[in-house]
Structures are given as C-alpha cells and as structure tokens.
Amino acid sequence: MQDGNGLDHLAGERAMAQFDLQAMKVYLAGGQREYEISTKMAQLVANDPVFSKEDRVRLARKDLYKNSLRKAGHAWKTILEKGLSEVEGLKLRHFVDEPTYTDLHWGMFIPAIKGQGTEEQQHKWLPLAYKMAIIGCYAQTELGHGSNVQGLETTATFDPTTDEFIMHSPTVTSTKWWPGGLGKASTHALVYARLITDKKDHGIHAFIAPIRSLEDHTPLPNVTVGDIGVKFGNGGYNTMDNGFLRFDHVRIPRENMLMRLATVTKDGKYVRSNKPRQLGYGAMVFVRQGIVIDASIYLSRAVTIAVRYSAVRRQFGNKDEPGELQVIQYRTQQSRLFPLLATAYAYRAVGFWMKSLYADVMKRLNDNDFSTLPEVHACTAGLKSITTSVTADGIEECRKLCGGHGFLCASGLPELYAAYVPACTYEGDNTILLLQVARFLLKTLSQVSKVRPVGTAAYLGNIKQLSTQNCKVSQGHDWLNTSVLLEAFEARSARQAAAVALRLAKGSGSEAEFQENTPELVESARAHCQLILVSKFIEQLQTGTPEGIRKQLEVLCYTYAFSQLIDNAGDFLATGYVTGNQIALAKEELKHMFDKIRPNAVALVDAFDHTDDYLGSALGRYDGDVYTHLYKGAFKESLNDTVVVDGYEEYLKPVLTQNLWAPHSKL
Numbered sequence: 066m067q068d069g070n071g072l073d074h075l076a077g078e079r080a081m082a083q084f085d086l087q088a089m090k091v092y093l094a095g096g097q098r099e100y101e102i103s104t105k106m107a108q109l110v111a112n113d114p115v116f117s118k119e120d121r122v123r124l125a126r127k128d129l130y131k132n133s134l135r136k137a138g139h140a141w142k143t144i145l146e147k148g149l150s151e152v153e154g155l156k157l158r159h160f161v162d163e164p165t166y167t168d169l170h171w172g173m174f175i176p177a178i179k180g181q182g183t184e185e186q187q188h189k190w191l192p193l194a195y196k197m198a199i200i201g202c203y204a205q206t207e208l209g210h211g212s213n214v215q216g217l218e219t220t221a222t223f224d225p226t227t228d229e230f231i232m233h234s235p236t237v238t239s240t241k242w243w244p245g246g247l248g249k250a251s252t253h254a255l256v257y258a259r260l261i262t263d264k265k266d267h268g269i270h271a272f273i274a275p276i277r278s279l280e281d282h283t284p285l286p287n288v289t290v291g292d293i294g295v296k297f298g299n300g301g302y303n304t305m306d307n308g309f310l311r312f313d314h315v316r317i318p319r320e321n322m323l324m325r326l327a328t329v330t331k332d333g334k335y336v337r338s339n340k341p342r343q344l345g346y347g348a349m350v351f352v353r354q355g356i357v358i359d360a361s362i363y364l365s366r367a368v369t370i371a372v373r374y375s376a377v378r379r380q381f382g383n384k385d386e387p388g389e390l391q392v393i394q395y396r397t398q399q400s401r402l403f404p405l406l407a408t409a410y411a412y413r414a415v416g417f418w419m420k421s422l423y424a425d426v427m428k429r430l431n432d433n434d435f436s437t438l439p440e441v442h443a444c445t446a447g448l449k450s451i452t453t454s455v456t457a458d459g460i461e462e463c464r465k466l467c468g469g470h471g472f473l474c475a476s477g478l479p480e481l482y483a484a485y486v487p488a489c490t491y492e493g494d495n496t497i498l499l500l501q502v503a504r505f506l507l508k509t510l511s512q513v514s515k516v517r518p519v520g521t522a523a524y525l526g527n528i529k530q531l532s533t534q535n536c537k538v539s540q541g542h543d544w545l546n547t548s549v550l551l552e553a554f555e556a557r558s559a560r561q562a563a564a565v566a567l568r569l570a571k572g573s574g575s576e577a578e579f580q581e582n583t584p585e586l587v588e589s590a591r592a593h594c595q596l597i598l599v600s601k602f603i604e605q606l607q608t609g610t611p612e613g614i615r616k617q618l619e620v621l622c623y624t625y626a627f628s629q630l631i632d633n634a635g636d637f638l639a640t641g642y643v644t645g646n647q648i649a650l651a652k653e654e655l656k657h658m659f660d661k662i663r664p665n666a667v668a669l670v671d672a673f674d675h676t677d678d679y680l681g682s683a684l685g686r687y688d689g690d691v692y693t694h695l696y697k698g699a700f701k702e703s704l705n706d707t708v709v710v711d712g713y714e715e716y717l718k719p720v721l722t723q724n725l726w727a728p729h730s731k732l
C-alpha cells in the first residue's frame with residue numbers, strides 16, 4: 066500500500082523489524098482461517114463505495130442516520146448475495162465500522178430469545194429474526210433506572226379474561242430510554258418489565274412487544290416511540306438510533322413473555338421453572354469475550370495511528386544528529402505510547418484465553434457443574450470493566466500523542482473515541498461491575514479456610530504466604546522472570562483485598578460501612594483484574610507461540626507488566642510487598658523494553674493489519690504520507706465550498722466596514 070507518488074514514507078521503519086510480520090498477523094487474527102476471513106471481508110468493505118466513511122463526521126444527523134440505514138441494508142444484501150457464513154457476516158459488519166440497529170438485533174435481541182425463550186418461543190420468533198422480517202432491540206434501561214434493574218417501573222399486568230399482558234409506563238421515569246435500534250428501526254422490543262399477576266409483583270421479566278406496524282412502520286396504537294437525541298461527538302455513536310418508548314395500556318398475548326425460567330399460566334398462576342438460572346452464563350461469557358477482543362481492536366486502531374504518526378512527525382533536534390528528531394524517539398513519547406501498544410497485545414491474548422474459558426463454561430453447564438460460575442462471573446465482569454476503561458482512556462491518550470493534528474477529525478481519533486467511550490457504560494457501568502468483583506473477593510476470602518478458591522481466584526488460597534513473604538528482587542534483571550512478576554501482582558492483590566476485608570470484618574457488617582469502603586473495594590477489584598490480565602498474557606505466551614514472534618511478544622508482555630507495576634506503584638508500595646528501590650529497578654527494565662520495541666514499533670502496529678479504509682485516518686496511513694492528505698482533506702470541508710464564506714455579506718462585512726448600525730444591517 067503506497068501513496069500516489071509510490072513512496073512508502075515508513076519503509077525505513079519497516080526495514081528495521083526483527084520478527085516475522087506475517088506470523089504475527091496470523092497470531093493476532095486468532096489463526097490462519099480467521100486471518101483469511103478478516104482479510105477478505107476488510108477488502109470487500111473497502112472496495113464497496115456504499116460503505117464509504119468519507120463524509121461521516123460532516124453529515125447532519127438525519128442524513129447520517131439515513132446513510133447508516135442504507136449501509137446496514139446493503140450489508141445484509143451483500144451477506145445474502147454472497148452466501149456469507151455467520152462468521153463472515155459478523156466480520157463484514159465489523160469492517161463496515163458503524164454502530165447501527167443490527168448490532169442490537171443480532172447481539173442482544175436474538176441471544177436473549179435463545180437464552181430466555183422456551184423451545185416453542187424460539188421456534189416462533191427466531192426464524193423471523195434470522196431473516197430480518199422483524200427487527201428487535203433490547204429495552205431494559207429506563208429514564209429513572211439503568212444499573213439498578215430491580216428499580217425498573219414498566220409494568221406487565223396479566224389479564225386472565227383476555228389471556229394478555231397489559232404493558233404500561235406509569236411514570237415519566239418509567240420511559241424506556243437508551244435502547245439502541247429502538248428509536249427508528251425496530252419493529253419489536255424485548256421489554257424488561259415488572260410482572261404483575263393477581264395484584265402480586267413478581268419482579269422483572271422479559272416480554273416481546275411489537276411496537277411498529279409491519280405494514281408501514283408506524284408506531285402501534287398507544288405506543289410512543291422515538292430517538293432520544295444527538296450524542297457526544299461528530300459521527301461516532303450518532304449513527305445509532307438510541308430510543309425512548311412508552312406504553313399506554315398496550316395489550317400483548319400471554320405467550321410473548323419469555324418463559325424459559327418462569328411461566329404464567331392461562332389462569333394467571335406464576336410458576337418458576339426448575340431450569341437453573343445459570344444457564345444464561347454461557348452467553349454472558351461469550352459477550353464479554355467479544356468486548357475484550359473489541360477493546361484490543363479499538364485500542365490497536367488508536368495505537369496504529371499514533372505510532373505511525375510519531376514515526377513521521379519530526380520536532381526539534383539535537384546537536385549530535387542532523388535534522389529534526391522523529392517524535393517517536395523521545396522517551397516521554399515512548400513511555401506513553403509503548404505501554405498502550407503492549408496493552409492492545411495483552412487484551413488480544415486475554416480475549417483468546419476467554420474463548421477457552423467459554424468452552425469450559427459450556428462444558429460444565431452441560432454437565433450441571435455450576436461450581437466455577439461465581440468466579441467466572443466476577444472475572445469476566447472485571448475484565449469488561451478494566452479493558453473498556455483503559456481503552457477509552459488510551460484512545461484519548463493517543464489523540465494527545467498526535468499533538469494538534471490529533472484533534473482534527475481527519476486523524477480518525479475523535480470519532481473513534483466518541484464511538485467507543487459508551488462501552489464504559491453499556492453492558493454494565495464499569496464501577497458497578499468492579500463492586501461486583503469486590504463482593505466476590507470478600508466472599509472468597511471469608512470462606513478461604515473451608516472452600517479452595519478456583520480459577521483466577523486460586524491464588525487467594527495462598528493468602529498466608531502472599532501476606533508474609535516480600536519481593537526478593539535485588540537487581541534489575543531479577544524482574545525478568547515471569548514467576549517473580551506474577552507473585553508481585555498476586556501479593557499486591559491478595560493484600561489489598563485482605564486489608565479491606567479485615568476492616569469490614571471489624572465493623573458491624575452494615576451496608577453503610579460497606580459503602581464507606583467502596584473506594585478501597587474498587588481498588589482491590591482493579592488489582593485482582595490487573596493480575597488476571599498480566600497472568601493470562603504470560604500464560605498465553607507460554608502456550609505454543611510461534612518461534613518467529615515469541616521474542617517480540619515477550620518484550621510486549623514485560624512492557625505491559627512493568628508499566629502496570631509502575632502506574633500502580635503507590636498500591637504496590639502501600640502493601641509493603643515491594644520497596645521503592647525495587648520499583649526504581651523495574652523502571653529501568655521498562656526503559657530497556659522500550660529500546661527493544663522501538664525498531665519494531667511500526668511493524669508491530671502493521672501486524673494488526675488495519676486497512677487504511679478501516680482506520681480512516683490521515684495520520685495513521687500505511688504509507689505515512691500524512692501532510693499531503695491532511696492538506697487535501699481540508700478541501701473537503703464544506704466551509705471551503707465557496708472561497709468567500711456564506712454569511713460574509715450579512716454578518717462579517719458590516720463588522721469590517723464599520724456598518725454595524727446601518728439601516729440595512731441584519732445584526
């Protein structure tokens with residue numbers, strides 16, 4: 066891939082690489098087959114003008130949304146015409162790279178029916194959903210409540226005289242608010258509502274409610290539905306029609322309640338099924354594995370842009386070298402950029418591990434073995450929280466690493482951030498998720514003498530040893546030992562969790578005391594998750610990494626672990642496990658890692674294999690021809706459609722000609 070002049074401005078950088086680029090591409094794709102599918106789908110999208118992202122940040126909302134509908138429809142047509150498999154179709158939609166209603170239809174509506182519907186219900190709804198004869202969304206959140214699902218107010222009251230539920234939104238705060246795809250596209254909503262039979266409230270259950278006519282798409286009688294408004298950033302998440310929805314005593318058939326876990330009989334009896342609630346856990350692990358891989362992809366896009374641009378951009382110089390220095394040569398630039406590069410690799414490795422975790426969970430569910438589920442629930446909740454928060458912050462850091470030009474939409478970074486940042490909130494607010502992890506840690510510690518902790522919490526079984534032995538590092542290279550690093554992360558996490566558990570144990574056990582300690586609880590949950598990330602990156606590295614890339618992955622793994630250690634040095638020091646001197650030694654080792662990454666940096670981001678089309682960034686172009694394309698890009702700006710700007714006569718000329726109060730002034 067080269068520019069119009071045939072020049073690859075980054076060729077010198079690429080020539081320095083010390084690893085097998087192709088092997089790294091295949092590794093990052095998750096295997097040869099995945100690599101081939103990815104490459105094919107990326108090209109298919111890049112070569113189809115309908116999928117162009119060219120004007121997205123300049124379009125008014127109505128045009129933006131209409132174009133998004135066009136792309137989603139065209140993607141579906143392409144999938145059918147080319148007979149693409151489910152995996153290929155998913156990849157194709159991934160490369161279209163635009164949040165849209167189909168994300169919720171395929172990602173939430175269909176899985177919810179599969180997980181919560183009876184076989185009969187699946188038989189009725191899934192064929193319609195699979196061929197998109199109906200479009201569904203996932204309507205849980207309301208104006209008044211999101212995280213606190215038990216606080217939802219929408220009601221579904223059973224009327225045995227007609228064998229129907231009456232869906233109702235009794236207050237303003239009960240208005241469904243936020244569901245993606247609800248605003249304008251969906252014909253059906255999976256509505257979470259309080260089930261009421263015979264005046265008794267049975268709590269929150271799921272119902273399929275038709276909301277728009279299948280004839281002309283108008284809202285059904287007594288349904289009020291629309292889009293909630295413009296969201297953060299240009300383009301970004303504004304291609305999605307997040308919606309509001311109110312019911313005014315809308316009747317739906319009894320069979321529209323999803324009844325796999327509980328049933329309402331014709332005469333209004335509420336019956337819980339004997340199916341274990343945990344059956345839905347497999348889907349949860351699957352969704353969260355996708356979130357962690359997505360975090361890696363989004364972060365890798367930002368890092369690709371920042372690394373390539375940092376290799377192109379030159380500022381200042383020194384007397385020892387001719388010309389100006391590439392900004393990637395500056396230690397401060399490296400110390401902000403290379404840990405993010407290593408993080409993108411770490412998240413990819415952890416995403417791969419989560420795939421095997423999913424397989425393990427499914428096997429256990431089949432065997433009715435629910436013993437590991439609390440640990441799996443906590444681990445995946447925590448990983449969702451940490452990886453999305455770090456990725457959102459990382460994209461913003463990459464924007465700053467690109468200086469002024471990073472602020473231009475042409476850099477691709479503002480839109481990437483705007484599209485990604487809600488991941489910190491949807492699928493569970495990140496702080497709430499960490500509090501769930503903290504509760505799990507407290508429970509595990511309270512039972513540690515009787516129940517041996519499993520999986521990612523197994524280290525807590527060694528709490529005594531981890532609480533008494535301190536770090537033995539005495540020279541820098543002592544840190545270059547994965548067991549030493551792992552023990553440091555285990556000891557820090559175990560000690561932080563034990564400290565807050567002890568403080569709570571000394572108290573009365575009240576909820577107020579728990580609340581008082583939530584900042585420390587969140588910190589200990591974060592420590593636990595950072596340990597999981599470091600340990601799984603190491604584990605993945607040690608299991609069958611191809612020779613041609615192992616060395617680079619090791620460097621990235623140490624970079625990741627050292628930067629985590631240093632960024633959280635306060636916590637590590639406070640636990641007493643490490644000394645200030647040991648942290649200083651780790652800092653020196655981290656600099657050595659930066660030296661090892663430096664000649665490989667551009668190749669390491671090339672390995673993510675993002676096409677120019679997918680990156681959509683003048684700064685991150687493969688050929689490094691940044692300035693030509695920034696300059697050309699300015700001429701696409703609508704303000705430059707005319708040389709004299711619209712508004713000059715009415716509003717600018719009177720200022721310049723001192724005619725502000727002239728009789729014809731429009732000011």
Ligand SMILES: Cc1cc2nc3c(=O)[nH]c(=O)nc-3n(C[C@H](O)[C@H](O)[C@H](O)COP(=O)(O)OP(=O)(O)OC[C@H]3O[C@@H](n4cnc5c(N)ncnc54)[C@H](O)[C@@H]3O)c2cc1C
Nearest residue numbers: 203204205206210211212243244245487490491492494496
């Ligand atoms: C782009 C986007 C798309 C979405 N798509 C959907 C969708 O398709 N379907 C759907 O149903 N919903 C959707 N949502 C809604 C989303 O799931 C909720 O916004 C999310 O669950 C957070 O809930 P909340 O808004 O009530 O936040 P709140 O819970 O009100 O959080 C506000 C603040 O309070 C803090 N907080 C709340 N409770 C506690 C506590 N107990 N302890 C400590 N701190 C606390 C939180 O950490 C946060 O800082 C979407 C949201 C966004 C932004």
